[in-house]
Amino acid sequence: MTYSIVARDAKTGEFGIAVASRFFAVGAIVPHMAGGIGAIATQAFISPLYGTDGLQMLKAGKSAEEVLEAVIGRDEGRHARQLHLIDAQGRSAAFTGEKCIDWAGHLIEENVSVAGNMLAGPGVIAETMESYLKNADLPLVERLLTAMEAGEKAGGDKRGKQSAALRIVRTEAFPWLDIRTDDHADPLAELRRLHDVARERFLHVAETLPTTENVSGMLDRSVIDRRIAELEAERLASGRPSASFATPPVPAP
Structure with a gap:
């Protein structure tokens, strides 16, 4: 009922x-991940423990193959699961x-x-993989979105469309980007938006967040604030509307 x-x-270490x-x-x-540790997708007749326990095993130094063997080896329901x-x-x-x-x-x-x-057929994952591999010049987030769109064009989930998600982690346990559309007629297009x-x-504000290497984060946000203002000015000058559905900002009293 799912493809992922x-x-x-390899250049940045992002998952x-x-x-x-x-x-x-x-x-x-489906997604379970932590920066510098690894990433796990558990699906089909899903066991969330494949993700939660598997991530703990990765943190303890086990390889991907060792984690896989451990979580499926103990599970009598593995025949209907995918990992x-x-x-x-x-x-x-x-x-x-x-199964x-x-x-x-x-x-x-x-x-x-x-x-x-x-899925509609083997072409779904084949096209997803081919798109990812041939777009190595794109940032990871763009490669993933483009690859998923290629899988959808190949038929995607044979029952139709409803939800989608994209999560990226850098060096930390918390995500750098975590976007979801839970109930939508065109969920991948909504992820793009x-x-x-x-x-x-x-994403500019995300650059200021504290990390384990810098627990105070970026204290001077002026560079980020200027960049956001520049992008906003460029958007307005070009006549492009914001992609956001948010209400307009309320002027300060």
Whole structure:
């Protein structure tokens, strides 16, 4: 009922997961990840423990393959589940239970894996993977969105469309970007819009957040504030509307 891509940017070390499904709020249960640790997507007849426990195993130093063997090895329900993940070294592992509903399967490459079940056919994950690999020049978030759109063009979830999500982590346990559309007729297009909204302000503010290396974060926000103001001025000058649905700001009294 879902297809997803799990990736690690070899240049930056960022991890990303993108997922789409004809199922409500897929982003609430499929992706599990932490910066510098790894990323896990658990789907089909889902076990959230594959994600939560698997992430703890990655933190303890287990490889992607060791995590996969551990979580499916103890689970009598594994035959109807699907899992794919990447560890901090970019090693991928994947499992598709034989009772997952056709079409179901996965593909693995270095630093990236794609998996899906209840799909229109094998072309969904093949096109998703091909798009990701051929767009290596794009930032990770753009590569993931473009790859998912290629999978949708190949048929996507054979039942239709409802929800989608995209999450990126950098060095921290918390995400750098975490956007979801839980109930929408065109969820990937809505993810595109949300990313456009994030680019207007949110992602610039994200650069100021505290990290484990700098627990105070960016104390002088003037550079970021100027950049946001410049982008806003460029947008207004070009006549482009904001991508956001937010109400206009209320002037200070």
